[in-house]
Amino acid sequence: MKQPDFLLFASDALLAALWGGALIVLAAFSLFMERRRVRRKHIDKVGWMPWLLLFVLCAVTGVSLLSMAIPGLMAG
Numbered sequence: 001m002k003q004p005d006f007l008l009f010a011s012d013a014l015l016a017a018l019w020g021g022a023l024i025v026l027a028a029f030s031l032f033m034e035r036r037r038v039r040r041k042h043i044d045k046v047g048w049m050p051w052l053l054l055f056v057l058c059a060v061t062g063v064s065l066l067s068m069a070i071p072g073l074m075a076g
Contacts, residue, residue, distance in 0.1 A: 011072065012072065013068075013069045013070075013071075013072025013073050013075075014069070014073065016065045016066075016068060016069035016072075017065070017066060017069035017070070017073060019062075019065055020061075020062045020063070020064075020065030020066035020069060021062070021066070022062075023058045023059075023061050023062030023065065024058070024059070024062040024063070024066070026054075026058045026062075027054075027055050027058035027059040027062055030051050030052075030054040030055035030058060031051075031055045033049070033051045034051035034052050034055060037049075037051060
C-alpha cells in the first residue's frame with residue numbers, strides 16, 4: 001500500500017501532532033463510553049472495558065504529544 005506524499009515527507013512535529021490529535025479523539029470517545037457506562041439502566045450489566053483508564057492514558061499521551069509538536073510546527 002502506497003503512503004500519501006504528505007505523510008511520507010512529513011516532519012517529526014507533524015507526525016507527533018497527528019498522533020496526538022488521534023489520541024485526543026480516542027480519549028473523547030472513551031470519556032463518552034465511560035459516561036454511558038455510569039448512566040446505564042441495568043445496574044448489573046457493568047461491562048469489562050476500563051474506559052476511565054483508557055481516557056486518562058490517551059488524554060495524557062495526546063496532550064503531551066501535542067504540546068511537544070506545537071513549537072516545531074510554529075517554527076516551520
